[in-house]
Amino acid sequence: MTYTVALIPGDGIGAEVVAAVKPLLDDVAEREGFEIEYTEFDWGSDRYLQEGAMMPDDGVDQLRHYDAILLGAVGHPDIPDHVTLHGLMLPIRKELNQQICKRPTELREGVQSPLRGYEGGDIDFVVYRENTEGEYADVGGREHRGFEHEVAIQSAVFTRKGTETVVREAFEAAAERDGKLTNVTKSNAQAYGMVLWDDIVEEVGQEYPEVTVERLLVDAAAMDFVRRPEAFDVVVASNLFGDILTDLGAIISGSMGLAPSANLCVDGDAPSMFEPVHGSAPDIQGQGIANPLATVLSGAMLFDDLGEDTAGDRLRQLVDEQLADDSAPRTPDLGGDAGTDDVIKDLRARL
């Protein structure tokens, strides 16, 4: 079996970790009896600085027929974020209809959480984030620029379809895991979008009597990620709330360098996109010390998505083994002094 994967290394440490992780993915694929055919796209900020665009006009269409996409990171200190992101990452999520962003949060054995009293194994949940609408909708405007009465409107758009899609997947996940779903909204202050969302959670919930639903306001949820993270199983949230909560999730589970993510197209046959949650991190770019494990774990989610779960499990198991081993190389974000390549070399040796 051969799968086609579009590889977008992108900017900063994104490019470094993707380059490092690729041979490991190949090793695992070979062991499991399949092959990956990569097509590499040199899209990103360097291209923007040379040609004035992050990717070609038909960029998103070029990706459509691949089985999956692996993205490093997007962002450059000399280019405004909204240019790089709206030029590359966000249009892929939107135009390929990747309606769901799935982000697991696990405190692994051998990793220290910044939270007192939490040890490896104590935190294990997954966030389902709506990924193509909500507070990220490009709807709004500014009037009376510079005048005293200037006003800006920023409109969040929630469709039944978009909300139902992520809510249903979250219920499915909860039914397969520990049967608990936490629905995070802010309906006490946002009476339109968030109330539609709550209504849909209640409706879809009827079909999953075996799943217990807990409702939390986003402020309380952020607090509870710190106060009682062990209580979560599956969390479902809007685009913005999911964004905030998954960064919090990454940090309580030890490092941003360990957090993977999957942008899933579940409706239609466009490919899904896998990427580490961390960004391009210009501050450590070029030093060879970026943690590649978030990308390894994103690769595992990519394998799962291709139906190659055994390969996905193998990758996760390798990461677990390495982290649990005191003498294994660790990058500085985990308190070690190893480089990106040392970590990958060690994983390949373990294989």
Place this chain on the structure above:
Amino acid sequence: MTYTVALIPGDGIGAEVVAAVKPLLDDVAEREGFEIEYTEFDWGSDRYLQEGAMMPDDGVDQLRHYDAILLGAVGHPDIPDHVTLHGLMLPIRKELNQQICKRPTELREGVQSPLRGYEGGDIDFVVYRENTEGEYADVGGREHRGFEHEVAIQSAVFTRKGTETVVREAFEAAAERDGKLTNVTKSNAQAYGMVLWDDIVEEVGQEYPEVTVERLLVDAAAMDFVRRPEAFDVVVASNLFGDILTDLGAIISGSMGLAPSANLCVDGDAPSMFEPVHGSAPDIQGQGIANPLATVLSGAMLFDDLGEDTAGDRLRQLVDEQLADDSAPRTPDLGGDAGTDDVIKDLRARL
């Protein structure tokens, strides 16, 4: 000197802590040579259940001529949040033009943070939250209810005036503190409201060359509240972001039971309102174990606002002394088994 204070004990533990704290405020006032004349308002959920409204139609106007307002909490398990909040707390914030919500976050000596390695004194910053518009604007709607193509719009409204007001106060505070302001937005994904906000921070910043401005995206800010809370001095954020960040701030500094807040009217002569950040907490209502310290510290901010800073400082000092004393009574949220009244009694004795 006599000041008039409107007292709204409100719901659940809100009523309990306000009742407990009142005599302590009187003691301190007496020592400092002023008097408080309270008018108590029986507004809240009980009133709603009997009369169908949280407060009278002219409720907000009744408050207008007081020097300050002290609020307990609002919220009832049998009444939807949007009814209780839009019936009482939110209209006061909006109609009395309390444009700024100021919330200090301090990890005090003797209090344990859930963050590993942080000790009393290590965390000390203050959040300035926009309080009357932004993502809490009551603008939006739902169409095609129940149909497949249903859509809800939730519009955030940012005015130059509202933004400038909170941003300027935050710069003032930073200039008086350690000269560092962190501006939290999400401009990479929200190109209208948040970009106006960033522009205003840049403009107002010209007037405060002595203040260093750091820009953080809200997801990174949430993460940094956990990863490096010692790095913050003054934080300025929108209504929603301020809401989320101050709950996080409360929890990293040991307990929601210690977090005070001030809803400040800085433009016009309406009174400001002081309230603990915690809610009505129906789960512990009636047990006499609610932590009154958030309300004591809110009372201290009220004294500051009246110009009675010495009284405010005295209250804060009493709280510091008590918390630093191992043998002093503590409520369960701080790991003790004392009751609300024990804590207040001890504070009054210390006075």
